[in-house]
Amino acid sequence: MNSLKSVPSEVVLCNTSVVFMCAFIKHALNKTTRWAVHVFLTFVSVCKSHLLADLCLLTLVLSWFKGLVQVSEQQKIIMSEWKNMSxxxxxxxxxxxxxxxxxxxxxxxxxxxxxxxxxxxxxxxxxxxxxxxxxxxxxxxxxxxxxxxxxxxxxxxxxxxxxxxxxxxxxxxxxxxxxxxxxxxxxxxxxxxxxxxxxxxxxxxxxxxxxxxxxxxxxxxxxxxxxxxxxxxxxxxxxxxxxxxxxxxxxxxxxxxxxxxxxxxxxxxxxxxxxxxxxxxxxxxxxxxxxxxxxxxxxxxxxxxxxxxxxxxxxxxxxxxxxxxxxxxxxxxxxxxxxxxxxxxxxxxxxxxxxxxxxxxxxxxxxxx
Ligand SMILES: N[C@@H](CC(=O)c1ccccc1NC=O)C(=O)O
Missing domain, CATH: 3.40.50.1820 (Alpha/Beta hydrolase fold, catalytic domain)
Structure with missing residues (x-):
C-alpha cells in the first residue's frame, strides 16, 4: 500500500477542491447530505491509499450527480404534473x-x-x-x-x-x-x-x-x-x-x-x-x-x-x-x-x-x- 506521502500533492489538492465543490453544491441542494459529505471527506483524509482516495472521490461525484438528477426530476414532477396532461x-x-x-x-x-x-x-x-x-x-x-x-x-x-x-x-x-x-x-x-x-x-x-x-x-x-x-x-x-x-x-x-x-x-x-x-x-x-x-x-x-x-x-x-x-x-x-x-x-x-x-x-x- 502506498502511503499518503506518495500521492502527488497536486492530485490531493485537486481532488480535495473537487470534493469541497461537490460538498458546497450538495449543501445548497440538501442540508442533510452535508453530513454524508463530511463522512466521505474524513474517510478520504484518513485513508492511506491513493487508489482508495480516488475511488472515494469518484463515488462521491457519482452520488452527487445521481442525487442532482433525481432532485430535479422530482421537482419537475411535483411542480408541473398538470403541464403534462392533455x-x-x-x-x-x-x-x-x-x-x-x-x-x-x-x-x-x-x-x-x-x-x-x-x-x-x-x-x-x-x-x-x-x-x-x-x-x-x-x-x-x-x-x-x-x-x-x-x-x-x-x-x-x-x-x-x-x-x-x-x-x-x-x-x-x-x-x-x-x-x-x-x-x-x-x-x-x-x-x-x-x-x-x-x-x-x-x-x-x-x-x-x-x-x-x-x-x-x-x-x-x-x-x-x-x-x-x-x-x-x-x-x-x-x-x-x-x-x-x-x-x-x-x-x-x-x-x-x-x-x-x-x-x-x-x-x-x-x-x-x-x-x-x-x-x-x-x-x-x-x-x-x-x-x-x-x-x-x-x-x-x-x-x-x-x-x-x-x-x-x-x-x-x-x-x-x-x-x-x-x-x-x-x-x-x-x-x-x-x-x-x-x-x-x-x-x-x-x-x-x-x-x-x-x-x-x-x-x-x-x-x-
Ligand atoms: N363544470 C363543473 C360545474 C361546477 O363546478 C358547478 C356547477 C354548478 C354549481 C356549482 C359548481 N361548482 C361548485 O362549486 C363541474 O363539473 O362540476
Whole structure:
C-alpha cells in the first residue's frame, strides 16, 4: 500500500477542491447530505491509499450527480404534473361533478343547487335577516346578513363566499349553512359578487375584499372576523388572506379562514373550459393565485383550515395539499382536513347539519363549540 506521502500533492489538492465543490453544491441542494459529505471527506483524509482516495472521490461525484438528477426530476414532477396532461385529462380533473361517487355529473350538480336553495329557504324562515345590503355601487355588490336572535357580548362573524367556478351560483342560495351557526350566536354574511361572463377575476377579487371592509365599517362591535369559502369561494377567501390592506381604509384582523375544496393555483385551468367565460390571461391567473402570494403574506395569528373531499379529483386534492404546505412553511397555524365519504359538493352541503365534522370544526374555530 502506498502511503499518503506518495500521492502527488497536486492530485490531493485537486481532488480535495473537487470534493469541497461537490460538498458546497450538495449543501445548497440538501442540508442533510452535508453530513454524508463530511463522512466521505474524513474517510478520504484518513485513508492511506491513493487508489482508495480516488475511488472515494469518484463515488462521491457519482452520488452527487445521481442525487442532482433525481432532485430535479422530482421537482419537475411535483411542480408541473398538470403541464403534462392533455386538455381532456385536465378538463376531467377540473370537472368536480365527474368525480362524485353518489350520482351522475349532471345529477350531482342539480342536487347541489337544490340542496343549497332549500337550505337557504329554511335558514331565511327561521333567522332574522337583512337581505341585499349594498357594499358597493355594482348590481351584484350586495350581501345578506343572518343575525342571531339572542344578543351576546361575544358575537363572532362568519363571512361566506359561495362556489360555482366563478360563473355559477349567487349569494341567494348561500344561506344554507346558517342555522347551526346562528343558533350558537354567530352572525353569518353571504357575499354576492359578479360572476363571469359579466365579472372577471380581478373584479371578483376586488369585490370580496371591499365586502369585508364595508361589513367591518357597519359591524364594528363583532368579537372576531372569520371567513369561509367553498371551491371558487375558497379561492376568493384565500385571496382575501393575501390582501395588501394598505390601499384600503381599514386593515381587518382575520381570526380564522376555513377553506373547503378550493383552487389556489389558477394556472392549470387557463387552457380548460373553466376559463372560457373568465378569459383570464396568464398574468391575470398569476396575480390572482393565492399560491403565488404566500411569500408576501405577513404571518398573523389567524387560524387556517384547509379541507378537501375524499372524492375530490386528484388535482383538486393536490391543490389543497400544496397550498397547505406553502402556508405551513410560511409559519401559519394551519390544519388539513381530508373529509371521508364526501365529494366536492357534499363536503359543503353537509354544513346544514350541526353534527357534521366540519360544522363542529368551524364552530370550534370561532370558540363556539
Ligand atoms: N363544470 C363543473 C360545474 C361546477 O363546478 C358547478 C356547477 C354548478 C354549481 C356549482 C359548481 N361548482 C361548485 O362549486 C363541474 O363539473 O362540476
Amino acid at each position: 386538455r381532456d385529462v385536465l378538463e376531467r380533473q377540473y370537472s368536480p361533478s365527474r368525480w362524485s361517487h353518489r350520482m351522475s355529473a349532471d345529477d350531482v350538480i342539480k342536487a347541489h343547487v337544490a340542496a343549497l336553495k332549500s337550505g337557504t329557504e329554511k335558514a331565511r324562515a327561521v333567522t332574522q335577516t337583512l337581505l341585499d345590503v349594498p357594499y358597493g355601487d355594482g348590481e351584484e355588490e350586495k350581501l345578506d346578513v343572518y343575525v342571531p336572535r339572542i344578543s351576546s357580548p361575544d358575537v363572532p362573524m362568519l363571512i361566506y363566499f359561495h362556489g360555482g367556478y366563478w360563473q355559477f351560483l349567487s349569494k341567494d342560495e348561500s344561506g344554507f349553512l346558517v342555522v347551526p351557526l346562528v343558533q350558537k350566536g354567530v352572525v353569518v354574511v353571504a357575499v354576492g359578487y359578479s360572476i363571469a361572463p359579466k365579472g372577471n377575476m380581478d373584479l371578483m377579487v376586488s369585490q370580496v375584499r371591499r365586502s369585508i371592509v364595508s361589513v367591518l365599517q357597519q359591524y364594528s362591535h363583532i368579537s372576531g372576523l372569520y371567513l369561509c369559502g367553498h371551491s371558487a369561494g375558497a379561492h376568493l377567501a384565500a385571496m382575501v388572506l393575501s390582501t395588501d390592506w394598505s390601499q384600503y381604509d381599514i386593515s381587518p384582523q382575520l381570526k380564522g379562514v376555513f377553506l373547503v375544496s378550493g383552487i389556489y393555483d389558477l394556472q392549470p385551468i387557463l387552457s380548460t373550459y373553466v376559463n372560457e367565460p373568465l378569459k383570464m390571461t396568464e398574468e391575470v391567473a398569476l396575480r390572482n393565485s393565492p399560491s403565488q402570494l404566500v411569500s408576501r403574506l405577513s404571518v398573523s395569528l389567524c387560524d387556517v383550515v384547509i379541507a378537501v373531499a375524499q372524492n375530490d379529483s386528484p388535482e383538486f386534492r393536490k391543490q389543497s395539499e400544496e397550498y397547505f404546505k406553502l402556508l405551513v412553511s410560511a409559519g401559519f397555524k394551519v390544519s388539513f382536513e381530508d373529509v371521508p365519504n364526501t365529494d366536492h359538493f357534499s363536503i359543503i352541503e353537509q354544513l346544514v347539519d350541526e353534527n357534521y365534522h366540519l360544522t363542529q370544526l368551524l364552530l370550534k374555530m370561532m370558540g363556539k363549540c
